[in-house]
Structure formats: C-alpha cells, structure tokens
Amino acid sequence: MKRARPILRKGLPIAILIALAVFAALVARDAAAIRSGLEGGDLAFKAQPAAERLWKIDTRLPNAKRAFGVEDDLVYRRALRAFAVDARRGENPYDFDRPAFRAEAQATLGAAEESSLAAPLRSKAASLQGVLTFDEAIQDPINGPALMRRVVGDFERAVRIDPTNEEAKYNLEYLLRLMDPSAERLRIRENIPAYQPGRSAPGAGPSRQ
Numbered sequence: 001m002k003r004a005r006p007i008l009r010k011g012l013p014i015a016i017l018i019a020l021a022v023f024a025a026l027v028a029r030d031a032a033a034i035r036s037g038l039e040g041g042d043l044a045f046k047a048q049p050a051a052e053r054l055w056k057i058d059t060r061l062p063n064a065k066r067a068f069g070v071e072d073d074l075v076y077r078r079a080l081r082a083f084a085v086d087a088r089r090g091e092n093p094y095d096f097d098r099p100a101f102r103a104e105a106q107a108t109l110g111a112a113e114e115s116s117l118a119a120p121l122r123s124k125a126a127s128l129q130g131v132l133t134f135d136e137a138i139q140d141p142i143n144g145p146a147l148m149r150r151v152v153g154d155f156e157r158a159v160r161i162d163p164t165n166e167e168a169k170y171n172l173e174y175l176l177r178l179m180d181p182s183a184e185r186l187r188i189r190e191n192i193p194a195y196q197p198g199r200s201a202p203g204a205g206p207s208r209q
Contacts, residue, residue: 030059034068041077049084072115076125079112083128106132123162130154130171151175
C-alpha cells in the first residue's frame with residue numbers, strides 16, 4: 001500500500017491533465033460542429049427555405065447546445081422553416097393537411113416568441129404568427145372576424161416586444177383600417193404612424209421605397 005501511494009501521487013495529476021485535455025478537445029470539437037451546423041443550415045435555408053434536415057448539429061458532450069446557448073437560436077430558425085413550409089403548402093389549394101402544418105408553424109413561432117432571444121427576433125416571430133393567422137382568416141368566412149382579432153393581437157404583441165418593428169406597425173395599421181375605416185382613434189391609442197401605401201401588408205405586398 002505504501003508503494004502505491006507514490007504512484008498515485010504521480011499518476012493522478014497526469015490522469016487529471018489527460019481528462020482535461022480530452023474535455024477541452026471535445027468542447028472545441030462541439031463548438032466547431034455547432035458553428036458549422038448553423039452556418040451550413042443558414043446557407044441551405046436561403047437556397048431552399050422548406051428543405052428538410054436543416055441545422056442538424058452533431059455534438060459529443062451532453063447538453064452541448066444548451067451550454068453554448070444555441071437552443072433558442074435553433075428554435076427561431078426552425079420556426080422560420082415551419083413558416084416557409086406553410087407558405088409552400090399554401091400553393092396547393094387541395095392540400096387538406098395544411099391546417100395541421102399551420103398549427104405546427106404557429107406553435108413553433110410561439111415558442112420562439114417566448115424564448116430568451118433578442119427583442120427584434122421575438123417580435124418577428126409574433127409578426128409571422130399574425131401573417132399565418134391572417135391567411136387563415138381570409139380563407140375562413142365563418143371564423144374570419146374572430147381570427148382577424150387574433151391577427152391584431154399578434155401584431156400588437158410584435159410592436160410591444162420591439163417598438164422599432166416598422167413592418168408590424170404598418171401591418172397593424174393596415175388591419176385596423178380594414179376592420180374599421182374610421183380607425184383614427186385606435187391609431188392614436190396604439191401610437192402607430194399613419195398607414196402609407198406601398199408598405200407591405202400581412203402576407204404580401206411590395207416594400208416601401
């Protein structure tokens with residue numbers, strides 16, 4: 001036993017150093033994998049927004065994505081993809097499964113809105129929910145009025161989260177005018193700039209020059 005103690009005293013520090021070196025190598029490897037996965041997924045998303053298997057990140061350490069603080073970033077990116085998938089499915093008027101995909105997109109965007117991301121990103125998630133609900137409202141004459149009120153709520157949240165979100169402001173003003181042509185009182189209450197033609201409306205429209 002006495003002979004083993006010197007060996008332990010010498011061997012233990014070496015073992016600790018080796019373990020630390022292995023851990024550092026794994027951290028560096030996972031960091032590179034996360035960076036590569038995000039950048040590669042972003043490029044693929046720009047080329048084909050509705051593509052599958054975007055932002056697939058292969059990490060070795062447990063909870064690496066949480067440790068590197070990219071979980072919310074992935075939620076936001078996947079929410080954008082879900083929105084793109086819904087838009088693509090909307091091109092087919094006989095796609096009877098679209099409501100399920102739209103509900104999934106709404107839920108994913110809602111998760112992004114409730115995340116700890118920066119205000120502009122959370123505001124955009126709320127705004128995109130409004131676009132989805134607006135599209136649903138114009139296709140559903142029975143539930144349209146109730147859905148339009150939801151759309152207004154989505155854009156109101158987007159403006160509250162990020163008061164600099166000009167597109168959400170104009171979309172909200174656009175909707176208020178659709179629902180009530182004499183909505184000057186509502187515009188003043190919400191402190192929203194007057195609507196100017198040319199600004200994008202929910203779901204479509206050219207950008208203001």
